[in-house]
Amino acid sequence: MSLREKVRKAVGERDSLARMRKSFxxxxxxxxxxxxRIPDLQxxxxxxxKVKETSVGNEGLLAEAISSLRENGCRVVLVKTGEAAVDFIADEVAGHSLVVKSKSNVSKQLRLxxxxxxxxxxxxxxxxxxxxxxxxxxxxxxxxxxxxHLGRKEISELLSRHFGRMISDDPKELTEAVREEISGYVERAKVGITGANVIAAREGAIVIVHNEGNAARCASLPExxxxxxxxxxxxPDLRDAIDVTKLQTLYSTGKVISSYIEVISGPSYTADIEKxxxxxxxxxKEVIVVIVDDGRQSLSDPESLYCIGCGSCLTRCxxxxxxxxxxxxPGRVGGLGVGMxxxxxxxxxxxDAGLFLxxxxGGCREVCPVDIDTRKVLLKGREAFVGQKLEGTAERDAIVGSVRNYDNPWQMPRARRSRWSREMALPSEGEIVYFAGCSTSFLFPESAKGAIRLLRAAGMEPAYIGSSERCCGSILRKLGETELAREKAESCxxxxxxxxxxxxxxxxxGCYSTLDAYPEFKERYGIEIRHISQILCEHLDKLKIVPVKAYGKVTYHDPCDLGREKAVFDEPRALLDAALETPAVEMRRSRSESACCGAGSGVKSGFGELASAIAMERxxxxxxxxxxxxxxxCPWCFQNLRECQNSDQxxxxxxxxxxxxxxxxxxR
Ligand code: SF4
Ligand code: SF4
Structure with missing residues (x-):
């Protein structure tokens, strides 16, 4: 199934993930x-x-960890590829027909x-x-x-089928049935496989965090x-490792501490008889540590390796x-997994896994305990994808071709860009220039006219460069066409x-955050870039506003490019406060925690049903x-949200x- 088909199917079946969303x-x-309860959390x-920045890719530290683990009696192998890791483990397991295993993302990645x-x-x-x-x-x-994502009823049906007897949907009965079965396996198994949450180099210690007690049994009962x-x-050391486990626990489960933190530094032994x-x-008897590189040493950008695997970003995506x-x-879920x-x-x-989904x-970064900018990692990935001239989709090619040839993403004739301004009598030169951008010019001309009227009402007479206005390149940047985007921005x-x-x-x-993203151009051309809400807010005293009540109870949706990207949260709210008789209300997710409308970064063009489903959530x-x-x-948010206004309006x-x-x- 192609990604497009998988996305379409998943969107159609999105109710099946309702429990996942609830648990998030x-x-x-x-x-x-x-x-x-963690006063020193920050x-x-x-x-x-910092520890991650200095440890990832640090060959000396890795060598120290290997040497300490060996000194503690562990057998350690460093394998280059995933296939080699699987072969090595298969050889170690040869002769045994049963293996018990606890949670490990790496093993999922290896399809172990x-x-x-x-x-x-x-x-x-x-x-x-x-x-x-x-x-x-x-x-x-x-x-x-x-x-x-599964409910107790589905699990009861599954286990009843598996055990060939009725297992009720009582969680106690469900857990007992699985526990009994697993206990039997653990007692029989001669080999246990676990992951490691962290490894402390100085002490040569493997740290495993878990709640169920199963990882301890897998690590200690088999030979x-x-x-x-x-x-x-x-x-570097155990103190750092404990710091990592604190964050992993809080950000993956919301708990302050997990039930178990295992620190394993070698095989079980005794020296009680004659030393x-x-x-x-x-x-x-044996602890074998398999360290799988699988392309990590040659990573173009180490950022994704700072990840501690808490999954918090998924809850916001x-x-x-x-x-x-x-x-x-598998084992690399969500944006960071794809970015990796x-x-x-x-x-x-x-x-195929959703580089362009x-x-x-930027919501993921807000909840990442190690401040990983997943969006940036993905954008770099897109840039590399484009750089290698890999085959894209017809929609992406059409957008890029259109911006290249027509200076807008929809193959609209250039001459139509400035049509909205015909009756506005705008000067073509001036110190304050209104930049309408593609969406506003072509799709929402009334909004452009409204912007001019508002600027005039605030005492300004903006100029407009008409057909000399170019696409700012926002969509190109987001699709990985960095060079072309830069050219477009400079021509603007x-x-x-x-x-x-x-x-x-x-x-x-989108235009604001894009044009503002090139400090060298701002300096070279001596131009400052502002969003209209900032300018209007500064001139609020000049706007003759009579508060309205026709809109009923109003709430404000923060566009990602304006809010999270540029921290413009207060200005639109101040304008709303002035214009409304009744103060606006906030949604559960607002300001830096705002939810996305789903339209950005080419998702609306490439995966329309996904963009609509996200808008409906909002x-x-x-x-x-x-x-x-x-x-x-934001015109993009406006378009996507308006198309999905709920059917009863x-x-x-x-x-x-x-x-x-x-x-x-x-x-009026
Ligand atoms: S859609 Fe948003 S939350 Fe999800 S990976 Fe991209 S930037 Fe992060
Ligand atoms: S990217 Fe951040 S939030 Fe996501 S799993 Fe990794 S550490 Fe956790």
Missing amino acids: ETIAERRATNSG PVKERVR SESLSERGIEVIETDLGDRIVQLMGCPAVHPTGPAC KHIVVTTPEKVV MIYTGMHGP PVYSIVGPVFGT LASMGRLKEAD CTSC YMNLAKAGAKVVVTSCP ISQAVAAGADTLVTA SVAVVDLMELLLSALSDQ
């Missing part, structure tokens, strides 16, 4: 409550980020269980959620809550314990919330400078806030310019 909310609420986050099964070795997942998805034959949806891990798990070392006293693990691959594949140069695989909303600056611009005002957040948040009107300050989507205009006393 529960994690977020629990984390918000418990964060206060310093811990900063410390872990499947590969061992193909070689006649039965692999039993011992984590309840992992065992459920193993029996169900479906992908895990979250690193620590693999089966959180042989195989740890499958990767180089980026290595940190002679005897291994395998109660635990394993508008794309993941609709399509789940379609966005990603792209950073490893596996661009075709990354494309991300809306570039050149033409604006020719018109004498000192301040460029735009009503499009509209449902406005409904939940009791709003009659959802206002936004209980929420109207309105452009901020339109609302402000209706409140101007002389426009």
Whole structure:
């Protein structure tokens, strides 16, 4: 199935992920409550980020970890490829028909269980959620809550089929049935496989965090314990390792501490008889640590390797919330997983896993404990994809070709760009220049006229460069066409400078954030870029506003490019406050925590049904806030949200310019 088909199918079946979305909310609420119980949370986050920056790719540290682990009696192998890792583990397991295993993302990436099964070795997942998805034959949806999309009824049906007897949907009965079965396997197995959450180099210690107690049993009951891990798990010492576990626990489950933190530094042994070392006293005789590089050393950008695998970003991702693990691959779910594949140069695989599904909303970074800019990682991946001239989609090619040839994404004739301005009598030169942008010019000409009227009402006489206005290149940047985007942005600056611009005002957040992203052009051409909400807010005293009540209860949707990207949160709200009789209400997610509308970064053109499904989620948040009107300050958001206004029209989507205009006393 192609990605497009998978996305379409997932969108059609999105109700099946309702439980996953609910459990993501529960994690977020629990984390918000418990964060206060870690008074040094911010310093811990900063410390872990620093530790990651200095540890990832640090060959000396890796060598120290290997040497310490060996000194402690572990057998350590560093393997280059995933295939070599699987072969090595298969050789270690040879002669045994059963292996018990606990949670490990790396093993999912390697398809280790499947590969061992193909070689006649039965692999039993011992984590309840992992065992459920193993029996169900479906992908895990979250690193620590693999089966959180399934309800107790489905699990009861699954287990009843599996055990050949009725297992009720009582969670106690469900867990007991699985526990009994797994206990039998663990007692019989001679080999246990686990992952490692962190490895402390100085002490040579493997740290495993878990709640169920299964990882401890896999690591201590069988004769042989195989740890499958990767180089980026290595940190300098145990104190750093404990810092990582604190964040992992809080951000993956919302809890302050997990039930178990195992610190394993070698095989079980005793020296109680004549001080002679005897291994395998109660635990394993052998601990084998398999460190799989699998392309990590050659990563173009290490950022994705700073990830501690908490899965918090998934809980905020508008794309993941609709399509789940379609966005990603096993063990590499969501934007960061795809970004990691792209950073490893596996661009075709990354494309198939959703390299171009991300809306570039930046929501994931807000909740990442190590401040990973996943959006940037993905954009770099797109840039590499384009750089290697890999085959794109017809939609992406059409957008890029259109911007290249027509200076807008929709193959509209250039001459139509300035049509909206015909009756506005705008000067073509001046210090303040209005930049309409493609969407406003071609799709929402009334909004452009409204912007001019508002600027005039605020005492300004903006100039407009008409057909000399170019596409700012926003969509090109987001599709990885970095060079062409830069050319487009510079041609905008050149033409604006020719018109004498000192301040460029735009009503499009995409144009604002894009033009503002080139400090060298701003400096060279002496131009400042502003969003219209900022300028109007500064001149609010000059606007003759009579507050209106026609819109009922109003809520404001923060466009990602304006809010999270440029931190313009207050100005649109101040304008709304002035224009409304009743103060606007906030949605559950607003300001830096705002949810995306789903249209950005080419998602609307490439995956229209996904963009609509995300918009409907956002509209449902406005409904939940009791709003009659959802206002936004971005033409892209406006278009996507308005197209998805719920069928009974209980929420109207309105452009901020339109609302402000209706409140101007002389426009009434
Ligand atoms: S930027 Fe937004 S859409 Fe992209 S991965 Fe992050 S949360 Fe998901
Ligand atoms: S990118 Fe950040 S939030 Fe996402 S799993 Fe990694 S550490 Fe957690």
